[in-house]
Amino acid sequence: MSEPEPSARAHRVLVVDDERNVHVALARQLKVDPYEVFTAESSDEALQLLGKHTFAVIVADYLMPKMNGIDLLAITQKLYPDTVRILFTAYNEANIAIEAINKGGIYRYIIKPWNGKEIRAIIREAVDRFQLAAINRKLFDLTKVQNQALLEKTKEIELKNRALKKLYEESNLNYLKSIEIFSSLLEVFDPWLMQHAKRVAELARLVCAKLDLEEKDRNHVEFSALLHDLGLIGLPKILSRKKFSLCSEDEKRLIKQHSQIGQNLVGKDPKFSTVAAIIRSHHERYDGKGWPDGLAGEDIPFGARIVAVIDAYDSLLYPANIYDRSSPESVKGYLYNSRGTRFDPRIVDTFLLALAEHGEITERGLIPVDQLRSQEEDLFT
Ligand SMILES: [Fe+2]
Structure with a gap:
């Protein structure tokens, strides 16, 4: 000493x-x-x-x-x-x-x-x-001791960062792998349904960017858009393509279960809780007349309000039966007229703006806007 x-x-x-x-x-x-x-x-x-x-x-x-x-x-x-x-x-x-x-x-x-x-x-x-x-x-x-301590702290932080990065990469990989598996299920069940899901997801990405959402929220909305109708795989295949207006009451009751079936399929993993909640609510209406919970306005998850608008847009433009197709102008007119009733006005405005900025389908000779009201029933609501 x-x-x-x-x-x-x-x-x-x-x-x-x-x-x-x-x-x-x-x-x-x-x-x-x-x-x-x-x-x-x-x-x-x-x-x-x-x-x-x-x-x-x-x-x-x-x-x-x-x-x-x-x-x-x-x-x-x-x-x-x-x-x-x-x-x-x-x-x-x-x-x-x-x-x-x-x-x-x-x-x-x-x-x-x-x-x-x-x-x-x-x-x-x-x-x-x-x-x-x-x-x-x-x-x-003192400087020597402090430098040594700093060096050790830096090493410790580097190690923790590396471990976290690995964990994050693995977790992300598992997450994406699960999305891929769910998508494959939908694809195998009905390729037409998968095409619809892909278009909805692509447009959802545009809307999220326009809304300036954070990366994490954008991913949630995009994945929900991709998997929003996954629950249909739990129902007889014929129902997924049948016009909703032509379904019996029992068939309608069955179809209305697909959002909860989808939520249950995806939500088994806690990592998908946000995505699952959006899937459950993608048929809710802004005025509270939707299902399964009759949520209204801001009570509907934000992502579900986005998916609802784009799902309706794509379903009217590309229905299962080609002869039921509507013109882009009439569909946009329908979305605009449904602001505040069926859809969140802010989402509709953003979506229409995104479409205008990114180009849109310009096919002619489809169903005019005045006939669209009769087709509204086929949006499963
Ligand atoms: Fe749906």
Whole structure:
């Protein structure tokens, strides 16, 4: 366990000189300042003290028996690099100074006898230097720790992101796979019904874009449009193409079950709960006269209000019997006249605008608008 850092007013200074009177005199002068001054009479004793305490400054005499001051400061530099090193000597020789700088990495070189005021100023500067080095080291260590923590956090987030992405991809893949399976069922049951579903889904995509819906909501509406009549596969095939107006009351009751059958088929997986709810309500009317729940206005799921408009448009344009087809103009007229009764006015307006912008079928000679009212009954309502 490392020794606690001394406070700013208690930095330690180590004076090393084999001449006792010298280090005692120097220590006395330094004690004027708020330092904790230690003295040693040899390099060995100094190294023992260095091993026990953290020193801000070491002042070593050059000429000492066994190990001179330069060698002591060289070891100090290696073992305690933050301790600021000062050499003092009675010899004013350049080669000593050069060796002290090169070998001991000293901060200052002082010639005996020293001036008390001057040496105290030097020690103060050395202590400041030690404090600065300590602060820098702390900041460096702190940055290192923070960088490491940041690196680990980044790695952790990357791993989580990768796992989430994989999960999302798998879940999306399963979701799309399920849509594909449901579509195949409809296709096998009745290819004509599947063609209708594809056209409705395509137009639904246009309307959603026009309404600026979020990607997730667009997908829900598009998939619902594709699967809105899936429930018909649970009924006798002949009913899916039979004109609703020609059906018996029992047949009508059966046909009206297809939205709930579709909801039950798709809604078994919670991921499809929104799609299932839209399928259930795609025959609701804006005025509350639809089925199966008689919902009205905003109570009808938004996606179901979109599917209802496009389903009616496509069913009137492409009925099972080609001779029952209506002209695009008459169908649009019918949709417009049903704003607020059968359909959500906002959806009708958006749909008609989308059709105008994206082009439309321009076939002529189909059923005129005034005959369309008689066909309304064939919209299963
Ligand atoms: Fe339907």
